[in-house]
């Protein structure tokens with residue numbers, strides 16, 4: 176995938192649309208990331224922590240019973256087995272080390288499902304940094320377990336009561352905090368969104384998913400790549416990290432959005448949260464509230480690189496509804512003994528649908544990134560299934 | 562483990578050429594001619610007066626146009642009218658709440674501009690909003706709408722210097738002066754470039770943070786005013802955090818004037834109405850005139 180250059184552009188998308196107060200911090204971060212990324216000592220420290228602390232590489236699991244059921248060969252990239260239970264730790268370890276390198280002793284983060292908040296609180300505990308996590312009040316309620324985990328890890332969780340009281344508003348509040356504290360605080364953004372360099376930097380920190388998976392698939396498939404590579408898309412970090420490993424293969428790349436948060440399906444170009452991308456918005460430019468059972472996909476926008484990949488046709492994007500997602504969640508549990516998070520259950524739901532309606536050819540090999548484990552969602556699913 | 566990624570297509574498509582979007586080179590030079598807002602502020606400054614620019618949220622209450630007129634009559638040198646946005650990232654709780662209420666009451670950009678066009682206030686009006694409102698309408702269409710509504714200037718706090726090219730090109734063409742903001746984190750080099758491109762006045766952000774009242778004037782407020790004054794002959798107004806007449810007078814030891822938002826909007830939210838708003842702006846006016 177491309178280097179967006181100093182202007183942070185992926186085609187017409189991306190950029191750095193932030194208040195003047197934050198421009199110098201974004202420039203500083205861009206330079207710090209470039210120097211760290213090229214620094215062997217930094218990379219060694221990062222890969223060391225990813226291996227010895229986060230448990231990488233995560234395996235690729237062949238799903239025999241699920242494959243029989245669906246008529247396509249399903250492989251799962253198991254980010255659910257990474258420390259803290261999702262792919263979010265990959266990005267956070269990179270950014271926390273970067274914050275340390277820049278001399279910033281406080282991390283702030285937004286979180287929806289709570290997985291990025293938990294990962295940030297974890298890295299802060301590990302490196303002895305202060306941590307404040309912004310989380311919409313709706314999400315505080317539906318992801319209560321993760322709120323408690325963050326507090327156990329020593330983070331302050333600040334419920335956000337403005338707007339839709341979900342992920343979008345948590346981002347607003349984190350940005351407001353950062354405007355006031357930028358000298359001492361690093362904003363540890365949780366997805367491939369926001370102003371440059373975040374979309375690029377977060378994708379680079381997440382590309383470990385795709386780079387590992389490509390080698391693992393080749394070992395498993397006698398040197399071939401999967402036919403289809405699928406990931407769920409909230410902001411798009413697990414998908415971008417996955418796609419980065421396959422963009423130069425012939426694999427078809429598919430991102431799956433929540434039907435109620437389908438920024439590529441139903442959105443139009445706009446400029447919010449520091450980036451030009453696709454957003455759900457009305458005729459006047461007011462941002463609409465996303466609606467999804469999955470707190471992590473409940474976001475009315477999408478990372479700019481996905482907007483670009485969609486526009487260029489290299490990746491395609493679909494959306495699935497809450498009911499299909501619950502079916503997929505149950506199917507994976509029953510056939511493979513894996514409780515998925517609701518977010519990647521969207522990716523599985525699309526695979527189940529496409530395997531049936533010809534969207535994926537019978538007998539194809541499909542790699543799905545299982546971006547997180549389902550423990551956090553079990554109570555909610557229990558309510559939903561009655 | 563991933564290898565450090567080699568750039569595949571540096572700059573990406575569309576970013577080629579000298580005037581790539583998002584660079585300083587993509588920002589057209591400031592026109593030589595003074596706009597109406599700048600001319601008015603200069604004239605008042607030259608008459609020895611400190612400048613008061615109140616902010617109010619468009620569409621907040623049925624009587625917001627009366628508030629506008631009352632504030633003008635109470636001695637405002639220009640008025641900032643906010644077009645409310647769903648996600649105002651530079652605003653604290655007071656203006657967030659005002660934006661929410663205005664949107665709930667059905668405020669729209671075109672509705673506000675239509676009302677301003679009909680209001681015919683003699684004091685220059687600057688519209689303050691977020692870039693998505695402009696981007697959604699389209700730069701040229703929004704610039705035209707502002708101009709036909711008689712709006713003199715625009716202030717877009719999430720549109721920094723490098724990204725403002727498409728908007729200022731359209732605004733310049735329509736005769737709308739785009740005001741740029743400078744912040745305490747802005748380097749001297751950036752400050753010079755901001756002052757060279759700003760029209761109307763230079764908006765010196767008085768503190769690191771979002772809009773909202775503060776008990777004490779931040780020490781950065783006067784510093785910012787002094788830094789901007791040293792960099793430009795344009796009027797320099799300090800805004801964000803200026804909360805009362807005392808603070809306004811103090812900061813005007815260095816600044817040409819102040820923008821006062823949350824302190825006024827809080828009063829409006831509490832039901833002050835046109836008279837209450839005029840009384841508050843009158844206090845600011847009197848404090849600055851007394852020096």
Ligand SMILES: Cc1ncc(COP(=O)(O)O)c(C=O)c1O
Pocket residue numbers: 261262287288289290291365366367407408409410411412413414470471472516518519546547548
């Ligand atoms: C398990 C899991 N997957 C996916 C996401 C969505 O984020 P992204 O699209 O950045 O991968 C989240 C976000 O909270 C998550 O917790």
